[in-house]
Amino acid sequence: AQSVTQLGSHVSVSEGALVLLRCNYSSSVPPYLFWYVQYPNQGLQLLLKYTTGATLVKGINGFEAEFKKSETSFHLTKPSAHMSDAAEYFCAVSNTGNQFYFGTGTSLTVIP
Amino acid sequence: EADIYQTPRYLVIGTGKKITLECSQTMGHDKMYWYQQDPGMELHLIHYSYGVNSTEKGDLSSESTVSRIRTEHFPLTLESARPSHTSQYLCASSGRFYNEQFFGPGTRLTVL
Numbered sequence: 001a002q003s004v005t006q007l008g009s010h011v012s013v014s015e016g017a018l019v020l021l022r023c024n025y026s027s028s029v030p031p032y033l034f035w036y037v038q039y040p041n042q043g044l045q046l047l048l049k050y051t052t053g054a055t056l057v058k059g060i061n062g063f064e065a066e067f068k069k070s071e072t073s074f075h076l077t078k079p080s081a082h083m084s085d086a087a088e089y090f091c092a093v094s095n096t097g098n099q100f101y102f103g104t105g106t107s108l109t110v111i112p
Numbered sequence: 113e114a115d116i117y118q119t120p121r122y123l124v125i126g127t128g129k130k131i132t133l134e135c136s137q138t139m140g141h142d143k144m145y146w147y148q149q150d151p152g153m154e155l156h157l158i159h160y161s162y163g164v165n166s167t168e169k170g171d172l173s174s175e176s177t178v179s180r181i182r183t184e185h186f187p188l189t190l191e192s193a194r195p196s197h198t199s200q201y202l203c204a205s206s207g208r209f210y211n212e213q214f215f216g217p218g219t220r221l222t223v224l
Binding site: 041043046049100 | 116202206213216217218
């Protein structure tokens with residue numbers, strides 16, 4: 001069985017500060033891992049994904065995530081938060097590419 | 113640019129009415145999904161399809177039904193809406209060689 005845990009349902013950072021959103025997963029086989037962002041009244045948009053290869057993955061809008069197999073983690077980071085980063089972020093896992101399991105989301109607030 | 117559409121975007125309806133939520137994609141994706149999303153909760157898979165004439169129920173018990181007569185179209189029907197159906201419904205699709213899901217903008221349903 002697969003599952004995703006996102007620590008911290010709400011995270012607040014100051015504009016210009018480091019963003020760190022945590023995601024831990026469980027999977028019986030090497031997983032595909034994803035981060036999505038959702039703005040109000042919109043669907044989910046892919047930020048980045050890990051399938052195979054390099055464990056440090058770069059995505060859109062300056063975000064990146066590192067797959068750490070030993071820690072079963074896939075934390076999302078951004079060096080400097082911008083006001084436009086305020087949104088809901090979802091981590092997801094899939095081991096077949098057919099079904100996807102999502103975390104409960106982390107709401108990011110950016111304080112000016 | 114992902115092209116997946118949902119209509120209506122917002123719907124307010126009385127108890128007992130029959131409704132159909134529309135979802136269409138122009139990417140030729142084989143796999144399509146319906147999720148229910150409530151605040152602070154993970155996305156719950158309610159239906160999925162891996163191709164024409166193939167539909168399955170997801171993890172979340174749902175009183176809705178779906179059909180997949182054409183590759184691009186995956187409508188969801190509630191025969192008799194109830195207040196417990198009030199939620200946001202997200203449609204997604206995924207291709208054979210791409211691992212991520214592409215999401216529509218969602219339908220926010222309110223049943224009075």
